[in-house]
Amino acid sequence: MEKILNYINGELVAPARGNFLDNYNPAEGKVYSLIPDSDEADVAKAAAAAKNAFAQWSVRPAQERSAILLKLADLIDRDLEALALAESIDNGKPVSLARRLDIPRASANIRFFATAILHSATETHSTDAEAINYTVHSPIGVAGCISPWNLPLYLFTWKIAPALAAGCTVVGKPSELTPMTAFLFSKLCIAAGLPAGVLNIVHGLGAKAGQAIIEHPDVAVISFTGGTVTGRKIAETAAPLFKKLSLELGGKNPNIVFADCDFEKAVSTSLQSSFSNQGEICLCGSRILVERSLYEKFVDEFVKRTKALTVGDPLEDKTVLGALVSEGHKQKVLSYIALAQHEGGKILAGGREVKLSGRCAGGYFVEPTVIVGLDQQCRTNQEEIFGPVVTIMSFDTEEEAIAYANATPYGLSATLWTENLKRAHRVSAAVKSGILWVNCWLFRDLRTPFGGMKQSGMGREGGWDALKFFVEVKNVCIKL
């Protein structure tokens, strides 16, 4: 069985203590590879390699760092098919989605920051004729980059690309549930000529390998994407150590549909924002709020189209929803569907596990599920489910829609459907979330700030925000 290896100091190596964990193919429910069960000994080696490599990498001209990263992006494009297949097998997502979204975004992330660094500039401030101040940006040091399982290579590269472009070196850890593309990526780093130690990838469990990265004294800055509970734990560990921290956490995003919307676009895009990647995207609009006069028409059409979505083998092109990432996650999603019923919700579509035949007979499949009849405060409407489950509620006024949108502890993203320009501006200003999409969803421009308010996180990724996160800022004041 294939053994995934750590990537430390430029080499692919087994974990120090020789222990491995099972890695499942969620569409089959079978172990298909092994992943290093790394611990603090592996993290110590990775951090030492990163610290050592920092001396050279941090002072290399941006042009040279950029050239290596661009080569890496080209290699991802070259291996698009193999990486998309690996991502689909590891995560359960349709291979068509990995081919269209995950892998192209991974190379785009690297290309974006590899070129952005060539255009970065700092400020000067003159104090009349008396003094001039200039600002210096210098890479902080070793960055810890920890990513989740839902968009594995996409989110891993979203962190390490700005870190490396800015001149930091990295100890990274992908999710233990989806380690494969990061392993393939480490081989591409070697092929691209990334110097030893600049990027180190340690595989393993969050509480063990992940925690060791957060605690390591030589890891000065931490970029984390994952659940809010984990984010809190990381903040508790990192705060007394005064480590710089970026947290991209969970969401319970509202999708607000006004009666004056473009109905066809609102329904078809809402279907995507509900069920893309099996609903396992932090930006999915899991709470659909519809103006009362449109409610019945919207629900009828949305339910009809939900029932027509194909749940199936992720490797078949006709599949729209593949497998959930793990048996544990499937159980969690099913338990929320049961809870919704207990809380008085009515299931209009889906609600059950899907049993496929043949190769995927043991896979973790759940029907796309639509639930109505719940109030805003019930647990189903307050807690992140992170699966193919949406609730639909009605509202009467704009004020009510805003209040409902803001009625959870989260504030990651919100979607808004209206043809009324003034309303779009008013509601966008009032909804407390870091990202607002008006008449679209997941329309990404990598220059824009990305991140959440409230319990959805701290800090912003993307554009200059991401590059600035990985540098120390120093002001030099010269008296004239």
Ligand code: NAD
């Ligand atoms: P998770 O928090 O369980 O794990 C994320 C990563 O953290 C994994 O690599 C895990 O091994 C590691 N980890 C766990 N405990 C750790 C610890 N104590 N110290 C250090 N690392 C630790 O999240 P998940 O289940 O992999 O991902 C799903 C969650 O991620 C959802 O809540 C989703 O909303 C969120 N997410 C957020 C964004 C965003 O941009 N805001 C994007 C994608 C996913």
